[in-house]
Amino acid sequence: MLSANFGYFDEIREITIDFALDFCAISHYNDYDIKIGGTGELGELIAVLSGKGGTGKTTVCAGICTALARDGRSVLAIDCDMGLQNLDISLGMSDCGALSFVDVSEGGYDLSQAARHPQFEKLSFLTAPINRSAESIDLEAFHKMVREARKSFDYVFLDAPAGIDAGFELAARHAQRIILVTGADPGAVRDAARAGQKLELMGKDNVRLVVNRVNKRIFSGMSTTVDDIMDQTGLPLIGLVPEDHNVILSAAVQVPLLSYSQRSGAVRAIRAIAKRVQGQNVPLSMK
Ligand SMILES: Nc1ncnc2c1ncn2[C@@H]1O[C@H](COP(=O)(O)OP(=O)(O)OP(=O)(O)O)[C@@H](O)[C@H]1O
Numbered sequence: 001m002l003s004a005n006f007g008y009f010d011e012i013r014e015i016t017i018d019f020a021l022d023f024c025a026i027s028h029y030n031d032y033d034i035k036i037g038g039t040g041e042l043g044e045l046i047a048v049l050s051g052k053g054g055t056g057k058t059t060v061c062a063g064i065c066t067a068l069a070r071d072g073r074s075v076l077a078i079d080c081d082m083g084l085q086n087l088d089i090s091l092g093m094s095d096c097g098a099l100s101f102v103d104v105s106e107g108g109y110d111l112s113q114a115a116r117h118p119q120f121e122k123l124s125f126l127t128a129p130i131n132r133s134a135e136s137i138d139l140e141a142f143h144k145m146v147r148e149a150r151k152s153f154d155y156v157f158l159d160a161p162a163g164i165d166a167g168f169e170l171a172a173r174h175a176q177r178i179i180l181v182t183g184a185d186p187g188a189v190r191d192a193a194r195a196g197q198k199l200e201l202m203g204k205d206n207v208r209l210v211v212n213r214v215n216k217r218i219f220s221g222m223s224t225t226v227d228d229i230m231d232q233t234g235l236p237l238i239g240l241v242p243e244d245h246n247v248i249l250s251a252a253v254q255v256p257l258l259s260y261s262q263r264s265g266a267v268r269a270i271r272a273i274a275k276r277v278q279g280q281n282v283p284l285s286m287k
């Protein structure tokens with residue numbers, strides 16, 4: 001039986017998910033290879049995408065990047081959300097005066113000048129440019145930059161904007177792995193399914209789903225299960241992240257979630273995803 005810590009308010013509550021059996025049949029996890037990593041000579045390029053906006057891409061991306069850096073992996077996080085960039089806040093790097101990725105891809109700066117995280121020394125960051133649209137990005141220069149970055153970093157993460165247009169394509173085009181983040185609400189799931197179809201048309205077969213803001217009460221109220229979400233999107237799961245007030249509180253004080261809370265449900269779920277990204281076979285539980 002799976003159990004989850006939903007981290008309500010100040011108390012950490014271990015809630016046994018007896019709805020886990022209908023919520024996510026164990027057989028699914030045996031069927032899917034949820035390993036997503038392995039280091040070769042070049043680092044991996046991983047895009048974090050969704051269909052609908054606000055599903056938690058930036059939260060999940062920042063969480064995985066900091067967890068990987070804590071595990072000793074070198075990581076470059078790139079915010080691809082032009083105009084609405086906020087990966088810096090979730091990383092706790094808004095005061096770092098980070099270069100944007102176009103400063104590097106088109107502006108003559110070197111990748112080694114990417115902002116370094118003040119606490120996670122293995123984590124570097126490039127923000128998104130302001131006043132540029134995804135359509136105006138020089139794709140060849142962008143892809144040359146990320147190819148170069150893969151020589152220096154174990155992982156390069158792209159935090160995509162909402163929607164499935166130019167920004168989605170920019171992030172997805174050359175990604176070797178894709179993490180698609182959805183909520184449980186019907187709009188998010190339908191958009192995740194559309195995003196999955198688009199990725200299939202783009203020839204992407206290495207797509208894994210994160211269901212974010214999992215909440216027992218909401219799931220039972222909507223009579224939905226993670227199985228339903230996997231069926232509707234046609235995608236295998238790499239993680240379930242519970243609804244957790246620490247996510248909002250950490251962003252409010254601009255401290256990375258992993259530094260803000262060591263034991264909250266979202267932190268444990270995200271650290272488990274980071275382990276799976278590294279190829280470790282971590283059971284799908286949110287204990
Ligand atoms: N597991 C969670 N528990 C509680 N709040 C969360 C959780 N995940 C995300 N949030 C909150 O949901 C909001 C949206 O999250 P986030 O910015 O990560 O989404 P996004 O998909 O990147 O949005 P956008 O599409 O605008 O880029 C934020 O206020 C964030 O703090």
Ligand SMILES: [Mg+2]
Nearest residue numbers: 057058081160
């Ligand atoms: Mg975002």
